[in-house]
Amino acid sequence: MGHTKDILEAIYERRSIREYTNQSVEDEVIKEIIRAGSWAPSGHNNQPWRFAVIRDPKMKSQIARQTIYGEIIDNAPVIIAVFADKSAMYDEVKDHMAIGACIQNMLLAVHALNLGAVWLGEILKNREKVRNILSLPQDLELMAVVVIGHPMRRDQKSTRMDINELIVKET
Amino acid sequence: MGHTKDILEAIYERRSIREYTNQSVEDEVIKEIIRAGSWAPSGHNNQPWRFAVIRDPKMKSQIARQTIYGEIIDNAPVIIAVFADKSAMYDEVKDHMAIGACIQNMLLAVHALNLGAVWLGEILKNREKVRNILSLPQDLELMAVVVIGHPMRRDQKSTRMDINELIVKET
Numbered sequence: 001m002g003h004t005k006d007i008l009e010a011i012y013e014r015r016s017i018r019e020y021t022n023q024s025v026e027d028e029v030i031k032e033i034i035r036a037g038s039w040a041p042s043g044h045n046n047q048p049w050r051f052a053v054i055r056d057p058k059m060k061s062q063i064a065r066q067t068i069y070g071e072i073i074d075n076a077p078v079i080i081a082v083f084a085d086k087s088a089m090y091d092e093v094k095d096h097m098a099i100g101a102c103i104q105n106m107l108l109a110v111h112a113l114n115l116g117a118v119w120l121g122e123i124l125k126n127r128e129k130v131r132n133i134l135s136l137p138q139d140l141e142l143m144a145v146v147v148i149g150h151p152m153r154r155d156q157k158s159t160r161m162d163i164n165e166l167i168v169k170e171t
Numbered sequence: 172m173g174h175t176k177d178i179l180e181a182i183y184e185r186r187s188i189r190e191y192t193n194q195s196v197e198d199e200v201i202k203e204i205i206r207a208g209s210w211a212p213s214g215h216n217n218q219p220w221r222f223a224v225i226r227d228p229k230m231k232s233q234i235a236r237q238t239i240y241g242e243i244i245d246n247a248p249v250i251i252a253v254f255a256d257k258s259a260m261y262d263e264v265k266d267h268m269a270i271g272a273c274i275q276n277m278l279l280a281v282h283a284l285n286l287g288a289v290w291l292g293e294i295l296k297n298r299e300k301v302r303n304i305l306s307l308p309q310d311l312e313l314m315a316v317v318v319i320g321h322p323m324r325r326d327q328k329s330t331r332m333d334i335n336e337l338i339v340k341e342t
Contacts, residue, residue: 006177007283011207011276031334036182038331040275043292047332052340059342083339093267094292097314100271104211105182107272108279112178121214121265134340143268160209161218163202168254169223169305171230 010111015156017116018069020149024077029113033148034080036109042098048088049102049143052081052134062133063145067123076149080106081130083140099143106146116151119144181282186327188287189240191320195248200284204319205251207280213269219259220273220314223252223305233304234316238294247320251277252301254311270314277317287322290315 034051042048054060055078063079064070073079082103089095103119110117123130127142205222213219225231226249234250235241244250253274260266274290281288294301298313 007181007279008203008207010178011210011280014210016212032179034334034338036179038334038337039182039185041187041278041290045329045331047337049337050339051334051337052342053338054340054342056342091292093314094295096264096267097271097274097292100268100273101275101278102271103268104272104275107212108178109182119212121262121268124265134342136339140339143264158216163205163209163222166209166218166220166222167205167224168221168307168311169225171223171225171227171305 010108014107014111015154015158016118017151017156018072018118019152020076020116021152023150025115025148025150029115030078030080032113033106033109037102037106040098040101040105043090043094046088046090046095048084048095049099050083050085050140052083052136054079054081059133063130066126066129067120069120069122072118072120072147073145076147078148080146080148081134081142082144082146083136084143086139086141096143103144103146110148115148116154117146117148119146181279185278185282186325186329187289188320188322188327189243189289190323191247191287192323194321196286196319196321200286201249201251203284204277204280208273208277211269211272211276214261214265217259217261217266219255219266220270221254221256221311223254223307225250225252230304234301237297237300238291240291240293243289243291243318244316247318249319251317251319252305252313253315253317254307255314257310257312267314274315274317281319286319288317288319290317
């Protein structure tokens with residue numbers, strides 16, 4: 001049951017981490033987080049996700065200015081911008097869910113690797129600007145920015161609805 | 172590192188399981204799977220996911236007839252239909268990603284609990300019929316059906332693109 005407990009614990013203990021120490025995150029660790037994301041399921045295994053890894057402070061700061069949460073990005077050692085590749089997509093709703101599954105794998109991998117991350121969505125209002133800053137082709141549509149670093153603290157609380165409110169039918 | 176290894180292993184070892192034994196799945200286990208789903212992140216923590224648990228063979232068989240993968244549903248002890256609650260949503264794309272994250276948590280919990288599952292999307296072509304079979308209100312939009320059981324076998328192979336093909340930029 002140790003195995004079971006660890007996986008469920010990771011799911012229940014993971015929190016959005018928005019403050020990081022100055023410590024950098026190794027490139028191999030970033031690769032592992034992306035690899036974990038890539039093992040999400042997708043319709044017809046079409047794997048519509050693509051990733052941009054941004055460490056360069058100047059470029060990171062330009063991206064930070066595209067969201068009201070820019071300070072989080074500025075103070076983090078690395079961000080991963082997650083894109084949908086329109087040329088790989090087959091169904092918008094299903095592909096968006098697959099990319100959500102991919103990002104959840106990334107967040108759980110971050111937690112497993114003793115790092116912290118936050119999934120930023122507000123920046124999507126400037127998805128085209130972010131794409132242009134990164135000089136990426138129009139086929140790539142920004143879906144999220146995952147900000148990653150070593151957690152400054154781990155006392156974040158969160159709440160969820162009772163599952164009995166979420167279950168709308170049982171037969 | 173055991174902790175880390177277990178979580179990453181679950182992410183890498185999880186497969187779509189489409190054949191099940193006759194063994195039933197306890198109600199408490201289904202609740203745990205739904206609870207794991209509910210701990211996904213969502214924008215403004217709006218938790219747009221809702222769940223219908225279907226064990227009743229007649230109703231399950233009616234739902235099975237809404238997809239070309241009906242045999243998988245007919246041979247499973249239980250299915251969970253995952254809905255988006257339109258009255259809780261705030262941004263279609265972000266809410267769909269959140270529901271994808273929720274489903275991925277469910278699939279990892281299934282794996283952790285030594286069960287098997289497959290995420291069915293093809294059935295969405297008949298999302299309205301499924302909703303009507305379950306007599307659920309129009310605010311609930313079917314997003315996926317997760318079929319769950321005790322795996323008949325665990326020899327499923329899968330492949331993913333090399334992550335170097337997925338990383339479109341590094342700075």
